Amino acid sequence: MKKIAVILSTGDELTTGKVVDTNSAVIAERLYAVGIQVGAVLKVGDEPDRLIWAFERARELGDIIIGTGGLGPTADDLTTETVANFLGRRMVRDEVVAGSLRKRFEARGIPWTENNLKQALFPEGANIIPNPVGTAPGFRVSVAPGKDLIWLSGVPQEMIAMLDGSVMPWISSTQEKATEIYSGTFKIYGLTESKLDSLVKPMALSAQERLSFRAHFPDLTLRLTVTGSDQEKDAFVKHSEEIRRILGRYIYAERDVTMEECVGHLLLEKKYTLALAESCTGGLISRRITQIPGSSAYYLGGAVTYANEAKINFLGVKPTTLEKYGAVSEATALEMSRGIRERTGASIALSVTGIAGPSGGSVEKPVGTVWMIIAQADRHEARLFQFHGDRERIILGASQSALNWLRTTLLI
């Protein structure tokens, strides 16, 4: 009998449309990858009656119930208490959790308030699920014979850490003995999701072999999962090779890594330094590069030259170049890249200038037109991009293309 899962997402922000729920999609993808069918996703607000209704419906359909949200210390964080009421159990304080909460607050110099102890209360008999990146631990509790309820923090990064660190390993351990899971991640650049789908669709996969996707623009991840006995490993290797053959250069990494991490690794490996001159991306490329711990080893700095005067004063772009060709031009991009490279002494420099919109476009240079230059000591290369969508999508797309171009340049 194959297990069925039900995912619960809770919070008034979901039932009032203030926030788009991404947690349930992440959980669904992980479960799908290991061959567990998601029977339903339920979302309800922060109300005990509604939560109980959802627990009942989830238990009726699912063998594994995974929920998120409402574990915080505030009055509207009602989940744990409501689970205890639903099961007719009392709440007990876990002294280990209580102690580590206190220590955590002390270490950070945050004043301790007693309501934080709420996060150390769990339904009696629950197994605690550690939260390696936040204050609120989760828990797992049996809700009927063979049926378990697992509850995680609603903060996406905490939820993912708990899911991958504790929940998925536990789920694997409860799977039938013969079952092994082989899983491979392919990070994709330069394809839309539907194009990716149509490219891999012709692959002949058995019921134990699955392809799953995760799209969170500009990030696109393809995962191959093969479950079964030891012999299935051959099938996994064969299909991985098939994916490499079909997708070729669209695969930029075969592990769960971001584009900026790839660029960082390559810069470190080559002992190169980087400098950036950004206009339309407004500092996002710099932000993505510096989000990586240790980036100060290879990133020297950047200029965000939004106004023409900044391009002139910071980077030495000639006023005549701006007049003759405009701010969004190959000539301006070239002078920006030279300016930043000379002023920082970086081994590699990237410049970006374009029109993010919504205004500022013309027939000749529509919104989404972006020029980029990569300059090194002895050479430079120019590229013209045309991005589509709204302002945010153009900025995100341009930052991804810039990082990918840096990556491919560093690979040579």
Next chain:
Amino acid sequence: MKKIAVILSTGDELTTGKVVDTNSAVIAERLYAVGIQVGAVLKVGDEPDRLIWAFERARELGDIIIGTGGLGPTADDLTTETVANFLGRRMVRDEVVAGSLRKRFEARGIPWTENNLKQALFPEGANIIPNPVGTAPGFRVSVAPGKDLIWLSGVPQEMIAMLDGSVMPWISSTQEKATEIYSGTFKIYGLTESKLDSLVKPMALSAQERLSFRAHFPDLTLRLTVTGSDQEKDAFVKHSEEIRRILGRYIYAERDVTMEECVGHLLLEKKYTLALAESCTGGLISRRITQIPGSSAYYLGGAVTYANEAKINFLGVKPTTLEKYGAVSEATALEMSRGIRERTGASIALSVTGIAGPSGGSVEKPVGTVWMIIAQADRHEARLFQFHGDRERIILGASQSALNWLRTTLLI
């Protein structure tokens, strides 16, 4: 009696995590705006049994059920048929819809296939909901006394056109006059979620008066919602004033606006220009400022000076200052702010230099130490901050504090 809605989203792509469902958030927001509470959101795959399960659960809880997906012409588009089975009704062809489908295909030169007629079949007695931007019309059908099921296309732009063009006007026409929703948003800076909770907890609220929180670090939102008759407006006004009294200066806005939008509005209003010199925040403040459409009207540009050489060459920080006081010091921050202001001519300049970690800290200057300066033509002010948490939290916290300090400075 207040009406409760249930939203259904269907499709295998939702239960396998391939796609994040945005339709349900759009529908929830529209319903919330007209005072209809969403009791639950249910998502199931394209399977008749699961659809029926969802119809049953939705009918049990909701007076209005709004569903999306599965109205297309292909074999796995099963919704309409399954609704008919669920209600024990036969399917009848609507000849007006059939005719307009044929015309639509002819007009576009798309070959007509008989399976397209599937989109002209509806459960007997259903009201057809026109689809102004796609082929598949939706329908509304009574599923129990006083309970209606409304089904729309799952393609977001079609769904929105049908929702705004037909569904919301119909819902408004069925509303009782007496029920009103009063809702106020308070954006919070400088409090943790638990501290905020302990401050507002003493407020005496009735069952019709609710406080809800949304925390997405560094963003923190408090919402007061009061439902009831016209007279409840007084209660809403009274509680709003109470919140203002309790939270005072921690409230930075009373509408759903980001800190960077507040700063942008103030810069526009004062006709000021802004420049930034960032070190540890790595370009994030610049990124946040430029995320706002129209920011080029007030944002001149910035420097991300990660390396000491960049601080010297870009901003004219003196090598002796760096040697004597270090990169993370009031003296360096001051020279950074002067450098950026002079080079851009901005009316207001902000500099940020600190230690984001994980490495680079010392006993004297632990990880999280951040100096900031705000410089204007005739004056400057320095502040020392101590942030806590991991690298990302320190960077996010520093960007929020920087923007808030700009905001309060601009208010004077």
